[in-house]
Amino acid sequence: MDSGLALILIITALLIGIAAGKAWERYKLHEGQWVDRRRVRQSPHFIVGLNYLVAGRVDLAIEELEEASKLEPGALELRLMLGNLYRERGQVGRAIQEHQTLLQRPRLSQMEHANVLLCLGLDYRRSGFVDRATEAFSEVLKLAPDNEAALNNLEKLQEEQHQWQEAYETRQRLAAIAGPAVRVRSKTILAFLEHELGLQALRAQDLTTASSRFTASIELDATVLPAYLSLGDVRRLQGDTAGAAAIWEAAVKVSPDRAYLPLERLEALYVSEGRGDRFIALCEQLTSAAPREWRARAALARHLISQGQPARALELLFGALEHNPHALAIHQAIWALLSSLDLPRPLVARYIDITRQSVFYLDPHVCTRCRYRSTELLWQCPQCHEWNAFVEERITPASDLESEMSANPPADDQ
Numbered sequence: 001m002d003s004g005l006a007l008i009l010i011i012t013a014l015l016i017g018i019a020a021g022k023a024w025e026r027y028k029l030h031e032g033q034w035v036d037r038r039r040v041r042q043s044p045h046f047i048v049g050l051n052y053l054v055a056g057r058v059d060l061a062i063e064e065l066e067e068a069s070k071l072e073p074g075a076l077e078l079r080l081m082l083g084n085l086y087r088e089r090g091q092v093g094r095a096i097q098e099h100q101t102l103l104q105r106p107r108l109s110q111m112e113h114a115n116v117l118l119c120l121g122l123d124y125r126r127s128g129f130v131d132r133a134t135e136a137f138s139e140v141l142k143l144a145p146d147n148e149a150a151l152n153n154l155e156k157l158q159e160e161q162h163q164w165q166e167a168y169e170t171r172q173r174l175a176a177i178a179g180p181a182v183r184v185r186s187k188t189i190l191a192f193l194e195h196e197l198g199l200q201a202l203r204a205q206d207l208t209t210a211s212s213r214f215t216a217s218i219e220l221d222a223t224v225l226p227a228y229l230s231l232g233d234v235r236r237l238q239g240d241t242a243g244a245a246a247i248w249e250a251a252v253k254v255s256p257d258r259a260y261l262p263l264e265r266l267e268a269l270y271v272s273e274g275r276g277d278r279f280i281a282l283c284e285q286l287t288s289a290a291p292r293e294w295r296a297r298a299a300l301a302r303h304l305i306s307q308g309q310p311a312r313a314l315e316l317l318f319g320a321l322e323h324n325p326h327a328l329a330i331h332q333a334i335w336a337l338l339s340s341l342d343l344p345r346p347l348v349a350r351y352i353d354i355t356r357q358s359v360f361y362l363d364p365h366v367c368t369r370c371r372y373r374s375t376e377l378l379w380q381c382p383q384c385h386e387w388n389a390f391v392e393e394r395i396t397p398a399s400d401l402e403s404e405m406s407a408n409p410p411a412d413d414q
């Protein structure tokens, strides 16, 4: 779906280029013959081909556009487009051949040269030739330093290879030339990249650099949760447990729906200091502020079990289950607890009662951009490579959902 849309966008951009770009003179000398360039655009094959393209019928579009191309074999844009279509159809070798042939044409303008290289870079990227793709996009940027498509692709290649510093610089270039919406998004991406650079420093045991990277990440985007987790880790390694606790508690406030991530760390820290009460208070504060948030309840239940208070823990888990019947972890925790209590009949009956109306769902995290599903929360989507795009899908009993939908209509995807 997404790649189809991207394809149409690329093609639309190419068409606009055809229409409004460099002066499209009617006649052109091609191999000793004057060719009427309007013939291609006015040919029924061209029009029908575009219609097939819009309808997503790539095979038929290629057939028609190949026919149109015979009218003027020299038409660069049409061959460029056909090359892209071959790539989208999975014939990457053919796409590479097509684009390499175009590259060998004499007298390409700088813009044409950059466009052909960009398409070639996309071919290489699709076929997994990382070095060649990187080289192609870098060449495009020498010819056209503001080419956003080349910058975006280069950044993704660098991220895939964990070249975080290079990706950071590429994103800075993108942010500098982009509009306000991309600039805001870029700050978040730069914050995630800062975090990756900090992790690199942390692995090299360079706590000072790691600390300043994580701090910079939070300064760029105060909602980037992993930076708080990692900064707290650094503080703890530096022996500053109060500092670690403060940062993790700040993380809970910044992102209450993901509070379970700092909670695990906070529990270990508070228990090791004999301040379990502080942890209980924090969890209770969270669950009363967000009654549907089940992970704080589950975290507190786990803590209470370890403290020898199973009855109180079970009450919390039942409360969590009522609002989140899809969360398998709650069911597992309840059954573990019920068995440890020797399956008391009234409690088992209550469990069955709560779950009777429920719909279960096992993969609760979904990418808001490409709908990729994951059992765990991911910071970068493995499919579309978007940062921070995962939300938890909540499937609840119909009665619960209806009242929520009327209060909170669902937001559109980004």
Ligand SMILES: [Zn+2]
Pocket (backbone or CB within 6 Å): 367, 368, 369, 370, 371, 372, 381, 382, 383, 384, 385, 386, 389
């Ligand atoms: Zn995705």
